[in-house]
Amino acid sequence: MARSGGKINVVCQNLRCRYYLKVKGNDIIKSGKYRIGHQRYYCKHCKTYFMETKGTPLYRKRLSEDEISNICKHLVEKNGIRFIERLTGHHWDTIGRLLKDMLERAEQMNDYLIKNTEPDSI
Numbered sequence: 232m233a234r235s236g237g238k239i240n241v242v243c244q245n246l247r248c249r250y251y252l253k254v255k256g257n258d259i260i261k262s263g264k265y266r267i268g269h270q271r272y273y274c275k276h277c278k279t280y281f282m283e284t285k286g287t288p289l290y291r292k293r294l295s296e297d298e299i300s301n302i303c304k305h306l307v308e309k310n311g312i313r314f315i316e317r318l319t320g321h322h323w324d325t326i327g328r329l330l331k332d333m334l335e336r337a338e339q340m341n342d343y344l345i346k347n348t349e350p351d352s353i
């Protein structure tokens with residue numbers, strides 16, 4: 232799904248910002264990308280940079296979004312962690328931690344997946 236400029240659907244992640252988690256009236260621009268491909272944003276109100284995935288289960292994970300969604304697909308198909316390890320080349324410990332993290336934040340993860348996943352990609 233191509234985003235054509237215009238409104239960015241991102242909220243400021245800075246607790247001290249007047250526009251913290253507020254959509255209305257915020258002034259956030261895209262500002263380059265991080266090494267693993269996450270979009271970086273800049274809030275003009277509090278002059279802070281933040282990552283798109285901050286506040287989601289993907290934040291501070293070394294895996295890229297594609298890799299995580301790939302692992303999720305295998306999990307959804309009820310493949311075992313060892314099997315997924317062989318398929319993706321990620322250590323089972325990494326996959327296990329991701330799984331644990333997602334279960335602990337299941338509600339948030341659910342919202343995230345609903346917002347970020349195309350209906351036919353799982």
Ligand SMILES: [Zn+2]
Nearest residue numbers: 243248274277
């Ligand atoms: Zn801000």
